[in-house]
Amino acid sequence: MSTRPRLLVVSPGDEPLRGYCLEQAAAAYDVVLLTGTNPSWETPYLVDHAVTDLHDPAAVLAAGHTLAARHELAGIVTWDEWHLVTTARLARALRLPSNPVEAVRACRNKAVARAQFARHGVPSAASLKARTLREAEAAAETLGYPAVLKPTAFAGSVGVIRVDQPHDLPAAFDFASAGASRSREDTGVLVEEYLDGPEVSVECVTHRGSTTAVAVTRKHLGPAPYFDETGHTVDAADPLLAPVAPVAAAAVKALGITDGVQHVEMRLVGGRPRLIEVNARIGGDMIGQLVRLATGIDLPRAAADVACDAAPDLTPTRREAAGIRMLYPAASGTLTERHINPPFAALTPWLRQVQWLREVGEPLVLAPEGDVFTARAGFYVVSGRDTAEVRERLDTVDGQITVTTRTGR
Numbered sequence: 001m002s003t004r005p006r007l008l009v010v011s012p013g014d015e016p017l018r019g020y021c022l023e024q025a026a027a028a029y030d031v032v033l034l035t036g037t038n039p040s041w042e043t044p045y046l047v048d049h050a051v052t053d054l055h056d057p058a059a060v061l062a063a064g065h066t067l068a069a070r071h072e073l074a075g076i077v078t079w080d081e082w083h084l085v086t087t088a089r090l091a092r093a094l095r096l097p098s099n100p101v102e103a104v105r106a107c108r109n110k111a112v113a114r115a116q117f118a119r120h121g122v123p124s125a126a127s128l129k130a131r132t133l134r135e136a137e138a139a140a141e142t143l144g145y146p147a148v149l150k151p152t153a154f155a156g157s158v159g160v161i162r163v164d165q166p167h168d169l170p171a172a173f174d175f176a177s178a179g180a181s182r183s184r185e186d187t188g189v190l191v192e193e194y195l196d197g198p199e200v201s202v203e204c205v206t207h208r209g210s211t212t213a214v215a216v217t218r219k220h221l222g223p224a225p226y227f228d229e230t231g232h233t234v235d236a237a238d239p240l241l242a243p244v245a246p247v248a249a250a251a252v253k254a255l256g257i258t259d260g261v262q263h264v265e266m267r268l269v270g271g272r273p274r275l276i277e278v279n280a281r282i283g284g285d286m287i288g289q290l291v292r293l294a295t296g297i298d299l300p301r302a303a304a305d306v307a308c309d310a311a312p313d314l315t316p317t318r319r320e321a322a323g324i325r326m327l328y329p330a331a332s333g334t335l336t337e338r339h340i341n342p343p344f345a346a347l348t349p350w351l352r353q354v355q356w357l358r359e360v361g362e363p364l365v366l367a368p369e370g371d372v373f374t375a376r377a378g379f380y381v382v383s384g385r386d387t388a389e390v391r392e393r394l395d396t397v398d399g400q401i402t403v404t405t406r407t408g409r
Contacts, residue, residue, distance in 0.1 A: 005074035006030045006047070007304050008067060008096075010087045011054055013080050015041045016355045020289050021079050021282060024300035029074075029308075032067050034060065034090075047071075054083055055184065064090045075308035077260075079282045079300070081155045084108060085185070097309040099280065103256035107280040109153045109186055113255060117275055120254035123247065124275040126193040136173045139191035140166070146196075149173060151180035152188040156284070158371045162194060162225040172225070175368055195267035195274050200240065201283055202248035203291055204262040205302045205312055211252045211262075212314050213245035214299075215291045217283065218387070222328070226367045228375070231394065233323040234290040235387040236316060240268075247273040261303040263287065286324050286353075286381060293322035293352065293383045320383060322352070323390040325398065327377045332366045333405030335359070338377055341400040350393060353381040354401075364405055377403045 007029035012022050019041065025031060026045035033042060033049040042049075048070060052063035067073070076096045078087040084104050091098030106112045110127070117124035126143050129152065130136035140147045140163065149172050150160040159179015163172045176189045199219040204211050216238045222228040248264040255278055263283035265276040281303075282288045288299040296317030305312040329335070335358050345351060356378040358364060365374040380397055384390040 008076040010034045010078040011080035011083045021300040025304040077307040106255045146194040148192045149176035153183045153186035157227040160227045197267045197269040202264040211249040231325040234294040235321040236295045236319045290322040321390045322383045326379045329405040333407035336406045337404035344400045
């Protein structure tokens with residue numbers, strides 16, 4: 001019988017992008033899983049599980065109580081954006097350590113977050129909610145062009161678009177509204193001031209109200225007017241960490257977050273940080289893995305520790321860099337070819353991972369008709385001594401990979 005603490009994980013996510021989280025948490029904890037489908041790849045990491053409808057709050061509470069009756073749970077965690085509020089509610093019902101439900105809701109709702117940032121003096125974007133096109137037009141006139149339209153409560157940059165001129169606003173409002181309609185929490189649209197500057201995220205760990213910024217992620221975006229993320233780099237020696245850390249911590253505090261891992265997005269406008277949003281979970285796109293490769297800090301383990309009210313070990317053990325590049329096709333269509341030069345892959349130790357997300361024969365759909373969930377064919381991860389070397393290696397790998405689509409019939 002294991003003597004390790006038992007951790008309840010709500011929703012493992014998909015294996016290609018979240019499998020490392022479950023693996024690293026299970027290295028230190030006995031994992032009990034609450035999931036929406038029968039486990040497959042997750043099985044080696046589990047001591048028990050229950051399957052339920054994760055979008056039904058009553059079903060989640062019932063399944064959670066059933067697992068709690070079978071196990072002495074030390075904590076509960078999720079790294080799935082769509083189940084943050086559900087997890088906080090379940091934690092409260094099971095009397096496990098957790099953020100207040102209201103704080104997690106504030107992270108999920110960008111309008112609420114903006115109001116909290118303004119109330120606590122955290123630099124952010126000016127923002128107005130718009131229920132109709134006429135309200136969006138009035139908001140854009142008030143805030144000025146260029147403006148950004150986005151769903152109030154969604155993720156993955158779905159429905160986020162920049163508008164440079166008034167005549168582009170109707171189509172942009174339709175685009176943002178379509179993204180917002182996919183939300184289960186708030187179907188509203190925000191019109192916001194455009195923050196003109198490079199985008200970064202600050203990866204933070206908060207325990208009992210004290211926030212530590214452990215890394216800065218430099219983001220790379222696709223072509224305007226959309227905000228699809230095409231890649232990220234993390235450098236343990238990034239000089240930006242010191243100046244942005246206090247702003248990230250202030251944003252976390254303003255939302256009432258007391259525990260967990262946070263992915264805090266911001267833009268540098270005139271060299272000064274302005275908040276975009278706080279995500280109350282480990283960053284997507286393998287960012288947690290980039291942090292580990294660059295610094296040695298294990299964010300899934302830290303998330304598990306904090307969930308069990310244990311102080312996380314945030315001591316850096318590496319001083320390197322890492323990067324990821326997402327593989328998009330040149331045009332929407334059916335994926336007809338995807339491969340990497342085998343000798344190159346076999347003889348390149350700094351190429352840490354190549355992962356395909358779509359099979360040949362499947363459709364790939366770019367914005368505006370598609371989004372990051374439909375457009376990406378796969379990704380690859382590299383490591384290096386510093387950001388310059390990582391960028392050079394990302395470009396080198398790019399020349400060894402083929403992604404081809406066929407349009408039309």
